Amino acid sequence: MSSKRKSAKPEADVKSKKSKNKSKCHIDVNKIFDDEQALQRIRNFVVFQERRKNSDNYDTGVVQACKSPFFHCVLSKLVQNENFVESLMDEVLDLNFVEKNNDLYKFHQSTEDLKTTKLPYISALREVIYNDVREWIMKVTGIELTTQVDMSCAMYRYTDVLSCHDDELDDRRVAFIYYLVPPSWKEDDGGRLQMFSLDENGEPKEIVKNLIPVQNSFVFFEVTPASFHQVEEILTEDKTRLSISGWFHGPRVDRPPPYVETLPAPCLPISIEEDEFYSWINPQYLDTVTQASIKETFVEESQIELSNFLQENKYEELVSLLSSIDKSKWSNKGPPNKRNYLVVDQSEVPDHVRKCLNFIQSDAMFVLLSSLTGLKLHELAEVSDSEGDEEENQKQRGDTPCCHCEVRKWQHGSYTLVHDTDTETKLCALDAVLYIGCEDWQPEYGGTTSYIAKGEDEELLSVCPSPNSLALVYRDTETLKFVKHINARVKDTQHQGFMDITCVYYE
Structure with a gap:
C-alpha cells in the first residue's frame, strides 16, 4: 500500500516554424459545406428518417452518417490543403501538455486555451469549427447550437485510454473529434473510437462499432443517454494519437433518470469448525x-x-x-x-x-x-x-x-x-x-x-x-x-x- 516534456526540437526546425507562423496561413475546407443538394440529402436521412435501401447508413464517400448504435457522422477530409494539416500538426506538437489521469482516463491534454490562442493554424481551424462546421451540423441534425464551443487538444500515447462514458454534462449537445494521427495509423495500433449498444436498463452492453482514427477526418455525434463510447487503449509505442476535440452546446433537454443498481444480497456469518x-x-x-x-x-x-x-x-x-x-x-x-x-x-x-x-x-x-x-x-x-x-x-x-x-x-x-x-x-x-x-x-x-x-x-x-x-x-x-x-x-x-x-x- 502507499498513500499516495517534451524533447527539444532542433533549432533549425524551431526557426522554420516561427517564420512559418508569421506568414498568413490559408485553409481550404471541404466543399461539402457549400453543397446544398448534399446537405438536403443528409438532412433527409438524419432528421426526416428517410431510409436508404433499408440501411441505417448514409455514405457518399465524403460523408458517412449512421444512426446505430447512436447517431454519428464522419467527414473524411475536413481540410483540403495538405500543407495546412502538416503545419497544424507541427503547431499542436509544440504546445505544452499535462498528464490527465483518474479512474476514467489517462492521456495528455494541452495546457493552452484553444479558445483564445493566437497561434495561426489553430486559430484558423477554430474559426472553421466555430462557424462553418457548427452551422452545417445545425442544418444536418436540426439541433439548435449556441455559440459556446469547447475545444482542447488530446495526446494519447502507449497505454493511454479513455473508458466507457456518454459525454452527458450540462448542455453539451454534440461531441466532435478532429484527428491529427500519422497517415500510417492502423487497427493494431489501438486508439479506435468504440461505440456501445444498450441493454434493457439503458446501460452500455457491448462494443458494436469501431472507428479507426484517420488523419484529417472529422467525427461528430449527438450527446444523448445512449451515446456510450470509449477511446481504445493505445497499443503502439511508436505512434501518437493526436486530436482536437470538444463539444458544441445548446438548449438543455430532459433526460431520463439513470438506472440505479441494487446492492448484492448480504450474507450472514457462516458457522465453521x-x-x-x-x-x-x-x-x-x-x-x-x-x-x-x-x-x-x-x-x-x-x-x-x-x-x-x-x-x-x-x-x-x-x-x-x-x-x-x-x-x-x-x-x-x-x-x-x-x-x-x-x-x-x-x-x-x-x-x-x-x-x-x-x-x-x-x-x-x-x-x-x-x-x-x-x-x-x-x-x-x-x-x-x-x-x-x-x-x-x-x-x-x-x-x-x-x-x-x-x-x-x-x-x-x-x-x-x-x-x-x-x-x-x-x-x-x-x-x-x-x-x-x-x-x-x-x-x-x-x-x-x-x-x-x-x-x-x-x-x-x-x-x-x-x-x-x-x-x-x-x-x-x-x-x-x-x-x-x-x-x-x-x-x-x-x-x-x-x-x-x-x-x-x-x-
Whole structure:
C-alpha cells in the first residue's frame, strides 16, 4: 500500500516554424459545406428518417452518417490543403501538455486555451469549427447550437485510454473529434473510437462499432443517454494519437433518470469448525499482541495490509485451483460504464475455493476482523468508536452485521469506475481484498485500487496487489474507490493478470 516534456526540437526546425507562423496561413475546407443538394440529402436521412435501401447508413464517400448504435457522422477530409494539416500538426506538437489521469482516463491534454490562442493554424481551424462546421451540423441534425464551443487538444500515447462514458454534462449537445494521427495509423495500433449498444436498463452492453482514427477526418455525434463510447487503449509505442476535440452546446433537454443498481444480497456469518478456521489463517494473526498492534495502526490510518495472511499450503492450492478454472466459467461483470472484470459463479468453484469463501465469511472471521479493526462486526466485539456510522448503517441495511463476496479475475482491459449511482458508497463498510496469483505485480500495469474523497482527484490511498495479502480499508460515505485500468504492459508478464477474493463487511 502507499498513500499516495517534451524533447527539444532542433533549432533549425524551431526557426522554420516561427517564420512559418508569421506568414498568413490559408485553409481550404471541404466543399461539402457549400453543397446544398448534399446537405438536403443528409438532412433527409438524419432528421426526416428517410431510409436508404433499408440501411441505417448514409455514405457518399465524403460523408458517412449512421444512426446505430447512436447517431454519428464522419467527414473524411475536413481540410483540403495538405500543407495546412502538416503545419497544424507541427503547431499542436509544440504546445505544452499535462498528464490527465483518474479512474476514467489517462492521456495528455494541452495546457493552452484553444479558445483564445493566437497561434495561426489553430486559430484558423477554430474559426472553421466555430462557424462553418457548427452551422452545417445545425442544418444536418436540426439541433439548435449556441455559440459556446469547447475545444482542447488530446495526446494519447502507449497505454493511454479513455473508458466507457456518454459525454452527458450540462448542455453539451454534440461531441466532435478532429484527428491529427500519422497517415500510417492502423487497427493494431489501438486508439479506435468504440461505440456501445444498450441493454434493457439503458446501460452500455457491448462494443458494436469501431472507428479507426484517420488523419484529417472529422467525427461528430449527438450527446444523448445512449451515446456510450470509449477511446481504445493505445497499443503502439511508436505512434501518437493526436486530436482536437470538444463539444458544441445548446438548449438543455430532459433526460431520463439513470438506472440505479441494487446492492448484492448480504450474507450472514457462516458457522465453521474451529479447526477449519485455524487451518487457513496464518497463526501470527491470532496472537493478541499482534492483534493489538494491528488495531492501533488501523484505528489511526483506517487501513492496513496483512501479508502472508493464509497458511502457505492453503494459498498455493488456492492459486493453482483458481488458475485452472475453465475460461468458460468466468463471466464478464459490467456494465462497462461502471466496471469490467471477470467473476466466477461461487456455486461452481472447486471445493477448496468454496472452503476459503466459507472461511472468509465465517463467524470467526467477523470476530477476528472486529479485534483487528475495532469495528463492531460481531456481537462479541467491543463497542467501537464508529458507533454513529454503525447506527446509520443499521437504519439503511438492518441490525445484523453481514458481508458480500466476489471471486474476481483481472486481466488486460479490466477496471472499475467511480459513478454517481453507486449504492455501495451510501453505506460505511470495511473492504477486504485477498490478492491471489499476483507475484511481482508492478503498479505500472494498473490494477491498483485507489481511494479518493468525493469531489477530489487526489488519492487518499493506493493499494497495489501483493500475493497472499489481505488489504483492509475502512470506507465512509464520503470515500470513493476504483481499480485502475490494467494496460497492455501486463501481457508481457508471467501471469498476465491476477485474481482476488473481495469481501465487503458491514457493521
